[in-house]
Amino acid sequence: MRRRSEDTKALILAAARERFAADGYDRATIRAIAADAGIDPSMVMRYFGTKERLFAAAAEFDLELPDLTSVPGDDVGATLVAHFLDRWERDETLVILLRTAVTNEAVAERMRSIFSAQLVPVAAKISGDHAAARKRAALAASQILGMALCRYVLALPSLGTMTRQELVDWLGPVVQRYVASPA
């Protein structure tokens, strides 16, 4: 079958994202991705050069943190948790990054920089505690990533059955305390 260049590229990228999300970087093979996309493995190399560059293209990501200035101070934790849940379920990129970061130092570094660049400023602004903003952001990340790990990656059954609202009710106050409790 003959296709336009962008179509093939998009097909490959979609298949790559699914495979990387399901298997992580190492176990996701170019051959499997190509098979999913219904094309020849060599096409993947043609369009993306190397497996590493394919991964980079498949793992483009932005936390898209909302503007919290208009959110009432007491609702910051719940708002953040709800946003992350939404972000996680709308976009498999976070699963890709998490599944890969645990055994790939370069991707781990990307996770660190994503959270430090985007979450630290929020903690600094909300808490007014600029000295400890990095610690606060790291604590919030530990709870948010831990929930995602258990719910989406390890698939603990009880976390899977909890509704979004239940999770917001339980985790909201925790994140609230981490990023906004008085210094």
Add this chain to the structure above:
Amino acid sequence: MRRRSEDTKALILAAARERFAADGYDRATIRAIAADAGIDPSMVMRYFGTKERLFAAAAEFDLELPDLTSVPGDDVGATLVAHFLDRWERDETLVILLRTAVTNEAVAERMRSIFSAQLVPVAAKISGDHAAARKRAALAASQILGMALCRYVLALPSLGTMTRQELVDWLGPVVQRYVASPA
């Protein structure tokens, strides 16, 4: 060099645990483990049969949860957090399991059963909320595993510099609320 059988086996196991902890199951090769142990790769096969059985031997694990009946009700969260931190730093097995579970369904299942068999009863007993004990245990696991993920695997710098006591102070009340807040 000539050695006794148990010595060689112990050498292999120690090297395997280090490699599995550092690299996860896939990236840790039998060749590298053998090189670390200063022996020939075929010896590893001789003593353990397959890579999978070597991993099983290297990943034997027990949470060793302390008896909490004598702990004052308000200290349960802090006690649990302190115990897990200690457990994590004394024994690299949890890092091995975490690094591998994210891309290996069999190991993920082991993580689930470890936490469900050992943490759920604690939550049931402490909270008296038997109906929701699984949810409570899962929530506690999400914070505890998330902290371990960020501190020991992703190596967020600010979590690395925090002392054990600081972590207990921050996480203790959170775990306390998860496992012990009134139903």
Add this chain to the structure above:
DNA sequence: GTCTATAATTCGATAGAC
């Protein structure tokens, strides 16, 4: 008990025909 040699796969990557 230890090692050499090698079989059998699998993977990323390349060259080149059509």
Add this chain to the structure above:
DNA sequence: GTCTATCGAATTATAGAC
């Protein structure tokens, strides 16, 4: 733009000499 064919490297695992 797509595919066939294949290279070269790495890996688990086995057979057998000493």
